[in-house]
Amino acid sequence: MTPPPLALSDTLTDIGLIGVTLLLGVLYTRRARILASAGKPVPRWRRGCFYSGCVVIAAALTSLAPGSEELLYVHMIEHLLVGDIAALLIVLGLTGPLIAPILRTKLFDRLRVLAHPAIAFPLWALDLYIWHLPSLYQAALRHPGVHALEHAMFLGFGINMWMCLVGPLPMPSWFGNLGRLIYIVTVRLTGTVLGNIFLWSGTVFYPFYLRGDSAAHISPLADQNVAGAIMMVEESLLTLGLFCWLFLRAAKEGEERQDLLDWARANGLELSERRAARAVAAGRGAELRRRLESRRADPGEASPDEPLEAASGAGEPAGELG
16 A cells, blocks of 8 residues: 555655664764774763664654554654653763764854753753644644654754753753752653643644544544653653662762762872862762872872863863763
8 A cells, every 4th residue: 555645755754864863873883983992982881872762763763653643642652752762862872082072063062051951951841842732743743844853853852951961061060969859850840741731631632633543443532641641651750760860879979979088088188078079970080089199199280179170171071071
């Protein structure tokens, strides 16, 4: 049976998006090999996360795309996989050295401001809600180009949103574990509100699905309610996982910070608790220890309470990017 022109156009668009994803995977592999040969290998689990994110995108766009044009709840699953799960996996696969060459480009370096928590969250929230307005959502269903833009923006703003939480870019000093906890709750509540709207509303938002609902013998409201329920379940599971991650992170940082302070005290070196906490939170506790050791060997070295960024080199981002 020959697919209708719209379905064929959507298929070609999805193939294009999958092609871009594969290209990113190739570039990632090339950069990872360069780092490995330079003695800075990307951890295996991070590589696994990045490639898994690419696989999730490809699987969602190939296996769910036909059904997403017939049933809202299938389309919801597709969007959650692309904009939430795949985006998170891709960010988990990134390290400072991996993206350092990109950030040396002036344009991308300036765009780093978008990853600030106070900017990334509202951008993500606006993107999520605006695309679910009936006019834009159904325009994406009717026009493959708009549909491709929708998927690209869900993925792009999703990556930017997760970058604040688990990415390698340096964050403001106030964005510690408490700040991250508030961020997680705010992001998840924002998604949960939208899920509740779909779950409890008595109004059909997208008449486009009426034909598909009829063919599947499901009422339009039931389809919409199921979509909302799926979104809320995904939000709940992801929130639980993030809370566990944050708890383990806080415990690990506390232990590393105390070890660093004890080591400095045992060696007669001055180190403030604030400086140790900042270094550990940025993932640079080991670097601070090396600086302390070199200062002990050479008293003319810079004070350990000076920012670590001063030692990272011109043009090199701070935080984990050193």
